[in-house]
Amino acid sequence: VPTVDDIHDAVTHIGTVYNRYYAMLTNATSSRIGLPTRQLFEPIPLGAELAGGRGATLRLAQ
Amino acid sequence: MKSDILGMHLRRDTWELVREILHGNPGLPDSYWWLFMVQTYVESQAAAVRRQVYADADARSLGRLLKELSTTPRVMTREHYISIRRDPDDSWKGRDAHRSWNTDFAGDCGDHLDPAIPAADFDDLQRDSAKVVTWVDRHVAHNDRRPSRPTRCRPLTTFTTP
Numbered sequence: 001v002p003t004v005d006d007i008h009d010a011v012t013h014i015g016t017v018y019n020r021y022y023a024m025l026t027n028a029t030s031s032r033i034g035l036p037t038r039q040l041f042e043p044i045p046l047g048a049e050l051a052g053g054r055g056a057t058l059r060l061a062q
Numbered sequence: 063m064k065s066d067i068l069g070m071h072l073r074r075d076t077w078e079l080v081r082e083i084l085h086g087n088p089g090l091p092d093s094y095w096w097l098f099m100v101q102t103y104v105e106s107q108a109a110a111v112r113r114q115v116y117a118d119a120d121a122r123s124l125g126r127l128l129k130e131l132s133t134t135p136r137v138m139t140r141e142h143y144i145s146i147r148r149d150p151d152d153s154w155k156g157r158d159a160h161r162s163w164n165t166d167f168a169g170d171c172g173d174h175l176d177p178a179i180p181a182a183d184f185d186d187l188q189r190d191s192a193k194v195v196t197w198v199d200r201h202v203a204h205n206d207r208r209p210s211r212p213t214r215c216r217p218l219t220t221f222t223t224p
Contacts, residue, residue, distance in 0.1 A: 002108060002194045004077075010111045010191045011070045017183050018067050018124055021131070024138065024167060026146075 063114070063122055070110045077103055105202050112198040115191045117184070128184040135177040140168065 080099075084090065117125035131138065140163050147159035169176025188195075200206035 002104075002197050004104065006193055007104065007107045007111060008074060010115075010194050011074055011107065013187060013190050014067055014111065014114050014124055015071055017128070017187060018063075020166065020183075021124075021127060021180075022064075024143065 063124060063127070066110060066113060067124070070107060070114075073103065073107055073110075105198075108194050108198045109202055111191055112195045112203075115187055115195055125184060125187060128180040128187065131175060132177045132181040132184060135171070135175040135180070138167070138175040140173045143167065 113121075114124045116123055117129045119126075140160075143163050144156065144159045147155055149155040167175050167179060169179050171177075200208060
């Protein structure tokens with residue numbers, strides 16, 4: 001049974017491999033997936049659903 | 063493929079943010095919401111991992127890309143790799159492109175992608191994702207007879223679930 005950490009390890013692995021081949025095939029380094037992710041996600045449109053979801057979670061937690 | 067992989071990282075980023083919020087608020091009440099949140103997160107992330115590792119012919123996935131590159135390595139040549147990086151005003155970029163090609167992709171082949179490189183990446187991806195993929199196959203996509211314990215979730219232990 002996988003743990004959350006197992007899943008996160010797999011996500012990191014996929015992102016790392018993707019970055020390498022994305023760079024090989026396109027040279028479009030500005031659109032790479034970044035690890036760590038938070039700052040590098042800023043240019044990506046998140047969409048209203050996600051923004052709403054985060055806000056709702058925050059309100060619930062507080 | 064890109065949006066799916068970006069989505070994985072975005073969900074993880076959100077998960078980590080929520081985890082911080084929960085750790086900062088230890089007095090939150092018991093609720094089915096927590097179990098719902100964990101199960102939804104785990105299943106969606108694990109299914110996304112499986113999608114990218116799955117490499118059958120009809121798949122649009124990282125696994126499929128690696129498999130195709132390992133069987134058709136001549137589609138990626140040194141010449142093309144250098145040509146999309148060369149800058150007539152900056153000779154350093156050309157030299158750096160040669161260096162990175164030799165380091166990352168040439169392997170034993172030199173002028174085209176060494177098929178052993180994507181093949182090894184594919185095998186590593188399969189091996190490191192095997193536990194997650196097997197769990198999805200048996201307990202998310204299907205309902206296998208073999209027993210499975212609930213997914214453990216170390217980070218979210220500041221509250222109890224019903």
